[in-house]
Amino acid sequence: MKQYHVRGIVVSTDPSTGEVMLDTDAIPGFMEAMTMPYKLRQPDVLSELHPGDTLTATLLVPSDPASNQEALLDEIDVIAQRQPDYKPAAQFHPLNAGDAVPDFKLLNQNGRTIHLGEFHGKVLLVTFIYTRCPLPAYCIRMSRNFAQIDKALAADPKLYAGTHLLSVSFDPENDTPKVLRSYGSGYIGSDAEKAFRHWDFAAPPQPELAKVLQFFDVGVTPEKDHTITHSLSTVVIAPDGKVYKWYPTNDWTPDQVLGDVRQLISGQAHG
Incomplete structure (x- = not known):
């Protein structure tokens, strides 16, 4: 297969x-430059694309034009949404600085019930995911x-000791502790028990x-194809x-969040 970089608008x-x-x-x-249809190597990504979105991708083209293989679009990355704050049908109030976070309970990758209150005293970083999400x-x-x-x-031992990471799945039916553990170990780089001491992967009970x-x-x-259209939230x-x-x-950077962490922990030290 030959590979070509593609940039276009849906x-x-x-x-x-x-x-x-x-x-x-x-x-x-x-x-x-041309407007034409492309088949996707991963068809389930289709539900995450919306007219007006700008994306980059890799076009896989058969090396032999005489073959029966089709050109396929792969490694799709939405770099600009038609609506930067695209929301699915369900929308709620925005979060504001100073809002008290409820003591929600979740089931983590070890099958243990954890609650947000147990991380008081540390800077807690929370983001939302589901393990089957196909979009980079x-x-x-x-x-x-x-x-x-x-x-x-x-x-940085001081920052490490004063922080905790939490990835929350909104797909508890599929993201069981076993699935979350497998998913999490891929990003942590280890499946050892101690690997999850600083970063939990968990899902709230369905109710x-x-x-x-x-x-x-x-x-x-x-969605009908079993994917989930969703918004993002990192706190x-x-x-x-x-x-x-x-x-x-999705436009925040790790450096921005690390800056937040340093500011909070520095404030504690001077408090």
Whole structure:
């Protein structure tokens, strides 16, 4: 297969054929700028694409034009949404600095019930994901960002001791402790018991899910193809259990959150 970098804007999607209509820039070495349909290597990504979104991708083209293989679009990354704050059907109030975070209970990767209150005294970093999410710009980016943050914190004993990371799944039916442990170990780089001491992967019990999503402003809409259309929410919670900073999109960076952590811990030291 030959590989070409593609950048374009979504014109429309067709679930019946698994194709996305793209208005692409010129693809060097392959073709001029053009609007045409593309088949996806991972068709389940289609439900996460919306008209007006700007994306980059890799176009896989058969080396032998005479073969019966189709060109496929892979490694899709939405770099700009038509609506930067795209929300599914369910929308809630935005979080504000100083909001007290309820003591929600969740089931973690070890099958243990944890609650947010047990992290009081530390800076708690929370983000929302589901393990089956296929899009690099959404849950995968959140988890990669957290992995980068975790590694940076581990290099500073003071910051490491004063923080905890928590990835919360909004798909408790599928994201069982076993699934969360497998998913989490891929980002932590280890499945050892001590590997999860600083970073939990957990899901609220189904009866509590709606309350958790409402507070953290996570819109979730299950789709017919079993994917989930959702918004994003990453929260920096101060040691007193109150919201310090809220990032409702995917454009925050690990350095921004690390800056929040340093500011909070430095403030504690001078308090």
